[in-house]
Amino acid sequence: MANSMEFDGVLDKMRQELRRGAIVLAVLGQLREEHYGYSLRKALEAQGLPMDEGTLYPLIRRLQTQGLLDSEWRVESNRKKRFYRLNELGRLILTALIDEWQQMNATIQRIVGD
Template sequence: MPNETDIFETLRQELRRGSLILAVLAQLQEERYGYTLRRALSDVGVDIDEGALYPMLRRLEGQGLLTSEWREEDKRKKRFYRLSPEGVGVLARLAVEWRAMNSSLDKLL
C-alpha cells in the first residue's frame, strides 16, 4: 500500500500538470524561445524542466494552439513559440474556467 508521501506526490503531479499548461499558454502571449520561456515561468515561481517543457510545446503546437518559427539569434538557431489565434481563444476560456474553479476551491479550503 502506498504511503502518504507517495500519494501526495502523485496528486501533486496531477494538479501541477494542468496548471503548467495554463502557465505556458499565458507566457506565450509574447513570443519566446524555450530558455526564455523557462526563465519567465521560473521568475513567477513556476518551475518546469526541459524534459517536460519541450514535449508540451510540441503537443500544444500539434493541437493548433501555438505557432513556431526557427530563427537565428546570437549566431544560434532558436525556435520561437507564440500563441496562435486559436490558442488565444482557448487561453481566454481556460482562464475563465481557472478563475471560477479557484474561487470555488478558495471557499472550500
C-alpha cells in the same frame, strides 16, 4: 497512522496531478509573448514555476500540434532557435481556460474554505 515516507510519496503524486493542468495554463499565458524553449523555461521559473525540459518541450509540441501556437526558426547569438507565440486560436483558448480556471478556483475555495 501514515509514516513520513508514505505521506511524502502520496503528496508528491498529488502535487504532480495538481500541477498538470495548471502548467498548460501557465505556458499558454507566458506565450502571449514570444519565447524560445529555454527563455520560456526561465520566464516560468522566474515567476515561481520551475519545469524541467522533459515536461516543457513535449507540452510545447502538443500545443503546436493542437494549432494553438505559431513558431518560426531564427538565428540569435549565432544559434538557430525556434520561437513560439500564441496565435489567434491560442489566445481564444487561453481566455476560455482562464474563465474556467477562475470558476473552478472559486468553487474549490467554497468547498475547502479559506
